[in-house]
Amino acid sequence: MASEAVVKRTLQSIANMFNKGSWWVNDSLKMWMIQLNYIDDRDLIIGTKNCLRKAKKLPTVANLIDIIDADPRTTSNEPTVFDACPACYGSGCREMARWYSMKGVLRVSFGLAACDCPKGTRLSMGAFQDWRSVRDSWMNDQYTEQVFYSTAQQPHLTTDQTITPEQLEQRAQRARAMLERTGSRSGWHTVKDSTPSRLTE
Numbered sequence: 001m002a003s004e005a006v007v008k009r010t011l012q013s014i015a016n017m018f019n020k021g022s023w024w025v026n027d028s029l030k031m032w033m034i035q036l037n038y039i040d041d042r043d044l045i046i047g048t049k050n051c052l053r054k055a056k057k058l059p060t061v062a063n064l065i066d067i068i069d070a071d072p073r074t075t076s077n078e079p080t081v082f083d084a085c086p087a088c089y090g091s092g093c094r095e096m097a098r099w100y101s102m103k104g105v106l107r108v109s110f111g112l113a114a115c116d117c118p119k120g121t122r123l124s125m126g127a128f129q130d131w132r133s134v135r136d137s138w139m140n141d142q143y144t145e146q147v148f149y150s151t152a153q154q155p156h157l158t159t160d161q162t163i164t165p166e167q168l169e170q171r172a173q174r175a176r177a178m179l180e181r182t183g184s185r186s187g188w189h190t191v192k193d194s195t196p197s198r199l200t201e
């Protein structure tokens with residue numbers, strides 16, 4: 001994890017190069033600290049030097065991370081580390097399902113949350129919430145009946161963990177209705193229809 005001192009030094013050297021005041025350093029510090037939290041000081045220093053050599057305009061923290069990732073001299077973020085996470089299969093996301101009752105009806109909500117591996121950590125800075133905080137908030141909810149989530153033993157949730165029996169039945173009914181509407185007329189339907197007429201002949 002990058003230390004505050006080194007992140008601050010990074011920001012200061014970028015600020016010097018692009019004529020940004022100390023307000024910019026202070027404003028950016030917290031967000032950069034969070035986003036750089038899985039990069040160590042050594043890699044950050046290598047990446048910053050590299051970034052300053054290349055940058056033609058003010059780099060964002062994402063630009064800097066890309067440069068660190070691409071640099072073979074850095075170690076904190078090798079792609080193999082991403083692939084090694086068995087809980088999210090290297091996607092950075094864990095599947096999550098919450099079973100809860102609402103007005104006496106059992107429902108399921110299903111979604112994705114950021115894993116706690118390096119890839120997931122990066123995702124959690126954007127659109128995805130951390131899976132542990134999702135799990136905890138669900139478990140603390142009085143209407144929650146059960147919570148399922150990806151683990152190293154089971155990286156993908158099964159259908160019966162993510163869909164209620166009622167929804168499964170509705171889905172099957174819809175499929176049947178569709179089949180009847182679009183009609184494979186050669187099925188039992190035709191036989192059944194034609195049976196009475198044959199009988200009255």
Ligand SMILES: [Zn+2]
Pocket residue numbers: 085086087088089090091092093115116117118119120
């Ligand atoms: Zn993961």
